[in-house]
Amino acid sequence: MRRYDLVGRREIRLADDVPVPVPGPLEVLVQVRACTVCNRSDLAYFHYYGLRDHCAQGCFGHEIAGVVERVGPGVTRVRPGQRVFVRTPLTTGYADYAVAREVSVGALPDAIPFEQGAILQLLPLAVHATRGVTLGDRVAVVGQGPVGLMALRMAAARGAAALTAVDLDDWRLERSRLLGADACRRVDGGAGELAGVGEGFDVAIDAVGTPTTLNACVGLVRQNGLVVMLGTHHVDTKVTVDLVTWERKGLRVHSSAEPTDTARAGAMAVAERLAAERADELRLDKILTHVLPLTELPRAVELLSASRALYPDGEPAPYAGPPPKVLKVAIRP
Structure with missing residues (x-):
């Protein structure tokens, strides 16, 4: 399968011969249909890799929507073929497939396109x-x-x-x-x-x-x-x-952090109900501004990097505010 990896500061690399991961106990393999770029974490990992310890530890590409391909032992909440959105996967969503813990996977209603569904990572x-x-x-x-x-x-x-x-x-x-x-x-x-x-x-x-x-x-x-x-x-x-x-x-x-699996499961349960019953009120279409293919991930990162928030507070920066007329950019494998 294809997968982008963050391999150094401001350096991402695309490989096209990566083995499809195998889900372990209580894990889910998802065929990625869209992965939105996180305007904060993904960009900070990209620009501060090697400069901030945590930037080499987080998952680069963690806002996913797709279809369950396979489930590991003990999984009961989702099934193969089901549409889902994912919060904090174990492997990058800038790939054809990604693995996530079951507690981090929520049901995605049929009425929500995958590109908008990836934004639901923000909902819990x-x-x-x-x-x-x-x-x-x-x-x-x-x-x-x-x-x-x-x-x-x-x-x-x-x-x-x-x-x-x-x-x-x-x-x-x-x-x-x-x-x-x-x-x-x-x-x-x-x-x-x-x-x-x-x-x-x-x-x-x-x-x-x-x-x-x-x-x-x-x-x-x-x-x-x-x-x-x-x-x-x-x-x-x-x-x-x-x-x-x-x-x-x-x-x-x-x-905003969910420090325990109990907190994660509770927030995800509420998010699933809201997505199922009040999706129109979330106005996801107003948050999604761009859709690009996987091969154009570097362009997406460049587009979103024109942001004052990526520079230390109080220090000079080449940008006075956020990137113009850009909110969420969805990457589609």
């Missing part, structure tokens, strides 16, 4: 990230890339009374309006402008993952408010915070 993540949003909350989502937009939809589904979308880019904020934002605030990324978004939010979600955006969320929330770390801190792995402010406000905080 957003479900878990918004677990602290309650009925009537005022929620600010800082960063309107794909994961921020998915968090916006999940906050709405949980009954948030007011949703404020914050981003550097007017085009992305237009997408936010289409996905249900009540208010949109364009900022330049500086701490001053972010602080000007307001205060008194019940929940502030950092969907970018930089020191500036995390600390801005601290300022946005009310006393005893909730700060959610959704954007992954792949580039600035160490963040300085003002603990006096955190203590004075009595803030609550949680991340």
Whole structure:
């Protein structure tokens, strides 16, 4: 089979004679029909391989949709021939086949195209990230890339009374309006402008993952408010915070990570129900912007790499914001 591997910093290699992997106990072999490029993890692994230890440990190409080819011993939730989406596989989705643990596989409804279905990898993540949003909350989502937009939809589904979308880019904020934002605030990324978004939010979600955006969320929330770390801190792995402010406000905080299989299974079960019963409300068609063949993965990475978020916070960068008019790029084997 064909497979792209990340073999060095900014170096990916296509092989066309790789053996098809064999699923082990509680594992599933999926014929990949689409794999979307992760705007944060995949790009950070690509640009920081060898510079950040974790960039050689994560799975490059982890947002998959496809058809179950074979199941390993003990698998009961899915069957061969079933359409599925995958969160965090064991092998790359930039290939003809990929292996994933059963707990990371969800049922993909027939009505959702594979290219859009791969985006559903973000759904259990957003479900878990918004677990602290309650009925009537005022929620600010800082960063309107794909994961921020998915968090916006999940906050709405949980009954948030007011949703404020914050981003550097007017085009992305237009997408936010289409996905249900009540208010949109364009900022330049500086701490001053972010602080000007307001205060008194019940929940502030950092969907970018930089020191500036995390600390801005601290300022946005009310006393005893909730700060959610959704954007992954792949580039600035160490963040300085003002603990006096955190203590004075009595803030609550949680991340989006699912630390146990129980949490993963719970978030996946909710994501499967939403995909089956409320797919239209997810507006996946507004998040998918490009579809390319597997051989054009280098072009997809180049397209998405025109992003300020790939450079350390506060350091000079050749880009002022996100790549223009690009959200999700699907790779189709």
